[in-house]
Amino acid sequence: MSTRKRILLAASFVLATTAGVSLAETPHLGKPVDEAAISSWDISILPDGTGLPKGSGTSAQGAPIFAEKCSACHGDNAKGGLAGALVEEKKISGISASQKTIKNFWPYATTVFDFIRRAMPFNMPRSLSDDEVYALTAYILAENKLIGANDTMNAETLPKVKMPNRDNFIIRFPDRI
Amino acid sequence: MNKSANRNAGKSNQDLPVVAGNGLIDRRALLGRGVILAGAVGAGIGPSAAGAEPLADDPWSLEIGEATPPYQMRSKFEAKVVRTLSNPNNEPRNSHARTPHHLLEGTTTPNGLHFTINHGGIPVIDPDKHRLVIHGLVKQPLEFSLEALSRYPQVSRVSFLECGGNSAPMFSPEPMQESVQALHGLVSCAEWTGVKLSTLLEETGIDPNAKWLVAEGADSPHLSRSVPVKKALDDAMIALYQNGERLMPGNGYPMRLLLPGYEGNMNVKFLRRLKLVEQPAMSMYESRTYSQILPDGKAYRFYFLQEVKSFITSPSHGMALKGPGLYEISGIAYSGTGRIEKVMVSADGGKSWAQAALQEPVQSKAFTRFRMPWRWDGGPATLQSRAWDEAGNVQPTRAEFVAVRGELTKPPPVLAFPNQHYNSITSWGVASNGEVKHVYA
Numbered sequence: 233m234s235t236r237k238r239i240l241l242a243a244s245f246v247l248a249t250t251a252g253v254s255l256a257e258t259p260h261l262g263k264p265v266d267e268a269a270i271s272s273w274d275i276s277i278l279p280d281g282t283g284l285p286k287g288s289g290t291s292a293q294g295a296p297i298f299a300e301k302c303s304a305c306h307g308d309n310a311k312g313g314l315a316g317a318l319v320e321e322k323k324i325s326g327i328s329a330s331q332k333t334i335k336n337f338w339p340y341a342t343t344v345f346d347f348i349r350r351a352m353p354f355n356m357p358r359s360l361s362d363d364e365v366y367a368l369t370a371y372i373l374a375e376n377k378l379i380g381a382n383d384t385m386n387a388e389t390l391p392k393v394k395m396p397n398r399d400n401f402i403i404r405f406p407d408r409i
Numbered sequence: 410m411n412k413s414a415n416r417n418a419g420k421s422n423q424d425l426p427v428v429a430g431n432g433l434i435d436r437r438a439l440l441g442r443g444v445i446l447a448g449a450v451g452a453g454i455g456p457s458a459a460g461a462e463p464l465a466d467d468p469w470s471l472e473i474g475e476a477t478p479p480y481q482m483r484s485k486f487e488a489k490v491v492r493t494l495s496n497p498n499n500e501p502r503n504s505h506a507r508t509p510h511h512l513l514e515g516t517t518t519p520n521g522l523h524f525t526i527n528h529g530g531i532p533v534i535d536p537d538k539h540r541l542v543i544h545g546l547v548k549q550p551l552e553f554s555l556e557a558l559s560r561y562p563q564v565s566r567v568s569f570l571e572c573g574g575n576s577a578p579m580f581s582p583e584p585m586q587e588s589v590q591a592l593h594g595l596v597s598c599a600e601w602t603g604v605k606l607s608t609l610l611e612e613t614g615i616d617p618n619a620k621w622l623v624a625e626g627a628d629s630p631h632l633s634r635s636v637p638v639k640k641a642l643d644d645a646m647i648a649l650y651q652n653g654e655r656l657m658p659g660n661g662y663p664m665r666l667l668l669p670g671y672e673g674n675m676n677v678k679f680l681r682r683l684k685l686v687e688q689p690a691m692s693m694y695e696s697r698t699y700s701q702i703l704p705d706g707k708a709y710r711f712y713f714l715q716e717v718k719s720f721i722t723s724p725s726h727g728m729a730l731k732g733p734g735l736y737e738i739s740g741i742a743y744s745g746t747g748r749i750e751k752v753m754v755s756a757d758g759g760k761s762w763a764q765a766a767l768q769e770p771v772q773s774k775a776f777t778r779f780r781m782p783w784r785w786d787g788g789p790a791t792l793q794s795r796a797w798d799e800a801g802n803v804q805p806t807r808a809e810f811v812a813v814r815g816e817l818t819k820p821p822p823v824l825a826f827p828n829q830h831y832n833s834i835t836s837w838g839v840a841s842n843g844e845v846k847h848v849y850a
Binding site for chain 2: 258259260261262263264265266267270273274275276277278279280282305314315324326327328329330331332337338339340342343346347350351354355357358400401402403404405408409
């Protein structure tokens, strides 16, 4: 190989690497883990129900849990207190976020389960069992008349709950997705 | 002698090239022509040297100073330069701390004054025990310690961070009489150093079906946001350092996701998990909180971008000008879509405009400081700034913005942010007595 060709080859390698083509050498200091080891952390729920755990609950089961663990902030029967109301009957009027309720705005019922499980109760997150989270989700959805009073919420039924505002959103910058 | 000097300065003052209404002076007067400005400041109203007290040594010049501390703090005389807090007693709700832009200069927000919003207090994280896991639709899930990440190639970039709800009081139907800190304090700018997320994803490998990453923090609400893989492979970073030192606890210690130009809430702090998935998780913050209602009742989803914006930090609401003369208008401009191209300033409520000087270096998705010399004649003035970015985006006027996005029917609580992604023009009204107030113009 001529010197000139070698220089060209070296130059093209530099171009290839700086253009983002995979470098052979990265540090590889991450520790391989399997999904089983991550499962206790993996609380991601997708709107199609992916990630929902086993277990189930009904509104009747959720009501006493709500009274014990949630009503101090969210008020009796989830009508609001120190923290916002979770059961509210109103139409959106104007552009303030204060207009948003679970019933008139939230597009997916899975988000109710997801948020309770990851963040509630505020002072003791991750302390509820999955059955309790299903029961509280059922309670909030039933009180909002989004499901029947006796419906059971589980990994099958929760993603199928039809939320009234689901199709009322505009993706702001589709080319960024 | 003195009279003569004043007369000469007065001549320079008159010579300063006025380029727009109400006393805006060519920005080039700022650049390399300091002598002219210095002379002009003294014109007419300058103090006389006659009868001045002779200079004397102050006590601090006559005694040994204080000991040098291992970690130095600012002067005690700067104690009033602080963030304003929404929840000082850590009651069970979120907490905001706003940056005092009117008391700062340049483009770097000091770490102690960077804005923060925390949704369940600030976790006290042992950096040796913290882990970041990347899993889901990858070839090999990996777990990284802080020590391991610190051995990866580090990159630094200056980036602003802005809460999607910054400037929410501007949706009020009448101008709220609040400082630039209250109105625009949920944005700051720092140099962030860490590992490019694309480097880590190269090691885990990405399943072609993966379109989103669900990011999650180790804080008590386990705050979670969905981020397009597109952004992750572009300029996303796992930030470990803030202005050269480890992240502040309130800014995500020991590691956070940094998505330059994207709304603050997506830049997940205390980052512990990234799961690659096919569809967004529709977490509460993306499907409810940061989905802005529009006047027709529909709502935006996945706004992401913090669009081109600017505001004047001095003079600004709450300040008082001390008599007619020369002032420097100073402010901040930034855009989530690139570099600031130019900033125009008006002193007559938008009737005429002049181009401001931009402080170099002008960096992409970072604060850019603009400055404009202004001779206030003592009459009413309305100061405005308007920014353009390199992508061709222009900051809208308030009328243009409200026509599309609407406004509230009554003023909101100033500490709440019931609306998001406000980026239109801010106006400061200067009254004849020198008082500066927030106005709509």
